[in-house]
Each structure stands twice: as structure tokens, then as C-alpha cells.
Amino acid sequence: xxxxxxxxxxxxxxxxxxxxxxxxxxxxxxxxxxxxxxxxxxxxxxxxxxxxxxxxxxxxxxxxxxxxxxxxxxxxxxxxxxxxxxxxxxxxxxxxxxxxxxxxxxxxxxxxxxxxxxxxxxxxxxxxxxxxxxxxxxxxxxx
Numbered sequence: 626x627x628x629x630x631x632x633x634x635x636x637x638x639x640x641x642x643x644x645x646x647x648x649x650x651x652x653x654x655x656x657x658x659x660x661x662x663x664x665x666x667x668x669x670x671x672x673x674x675x676x677x678x679x680x681x682x683x684x685x686x687x688x689x690x691x692x693x694x695x696x697x698x699x700x701x702x703x704x705x706x707x708x709x710x711x712x713x714x715x716x717x718x719x720x721x722x723x724x725x726x727x728x729x730x731x732x733x734x735x736x737x738x739x740x741x742x743x744x745x746x747x748x749x750x751x752x753x754x755x756x757x758x759x760x761x762x763x764x765x766x767x768x
Contacts, residue, residue, distance in 0.1 A: 630740060635710045638664065638672045640703065640756065646682065647698035647757035653691030672710065679709035698754035707748055714745060 642659040660669050673692060676682045683695040694701075707714055731737070 630744060633707075633711055634668065635672050635675075636707050638669050639676060639706050639710055640753075642669065642673065642692070643676070643681070643694070643698070643701065643706065643753045644756035644760050646692060646694050647753045648760035650694060650698070653685060653689065653693050655691045659692065675710055676706070679705075681706070681709065694753070698757055699752050701753040702749060703751045703753070703756075704745070704748035706753075714748070715741075 638661070641661045645659055646654060656666060656670055656673065659673070660666055673682060673684065677684055677695075680695055681701055682692050684690070684692050704714065
């Protein structure tokens with residue numbers, strides 16, 4: 626089923642992994658521990674590498690290694706994650722946006738910009754620390 630709001634898979638993978646890291650700050654977690662199934666470990670690996678380059682996570686190889694947060698979870702806004710992975714935040718639902726459209730006014734009216742504003746506000750005002758509480762140790766992370 627399609628959605629009027631498209632969250633990139635990279636952002637979704639990153640936010641789930643960061644939420645888990647924030648919930649379990651005291652331990653380094655392996656990539657397999659951060660993967661939401663069904664998911665691609667290769668894709669998550671690339672996402673985690675980009676988060677490391679952005680300074681959000683640290684990684685250590687070898688025994689006792691894994692990923693940890695490089696900064697306080699309260700210092701990582703969700704918009705920071707989006708921009709680190711996607712480059713910019715743009716939202717629009719019209720496939721003709723930026724192309725020649727024969728209409729004088731957009732069929733979707735202000736809906737696209739209104740939705741973009743809501744999403745942008747959420748991403749700017751929510752931190753990874755806010756997500757940590759969503760992860761419950763009593764819940765099974767992987768099915």
C-alpha cells in the first residue's frame with residue numbers, strides 16, 4: 626500500500642537503530658542487534674557507516690565491539706539524521722512538481738506544503754532521546 630508521506634528506508638533504519646542505541650546506551654550493540662526484520666543487513670551497514678561519518682555513532686571492530694552513540698541522544702534531532710542520510714529535506718506529493726503542468730493551480734492545493742510543515746516540525750523538535758522510551762526491553766526487538 627502506498628503512503629502519501631514517503632519516509633526513506635535509510636531514515637527508518639537509522640531511527641530504529643538509534644532508538645535501540647539510546648535505550649541501551651551502556652553497551653555496544655552489533656549490527657545484527659540493530660536490524661529490524663525483515664531488513665537488509667547490508668543496507669543497515671551502509672546507513673550506520675554514514676551515521677558514523679556524521680559523528681552520531683561510533684563503531685569498534687572485534688570482540689566487545691559494535692556501535693554506540695557518539696553524542697548524547699538528546700543532541701541528535703531526527704532532522705539531523707534525515708539530512709545526514711538524504712542530504713536535504715524536501716517534501717512534495719505531486720509527480721509533476723517542477724515540470725510543466727497545464728493547470729493554473731495545484732490540484733493538491735496547500736496539502737503538500739502543509740504536510741511537509743508537519744513532518745518538518747516533528748523532525749526538528751524530536752530527538753533520539755525521545756525515541757529511546759519507545760523501545761521496551763520486554764518487547765522482542767526481532768521476530
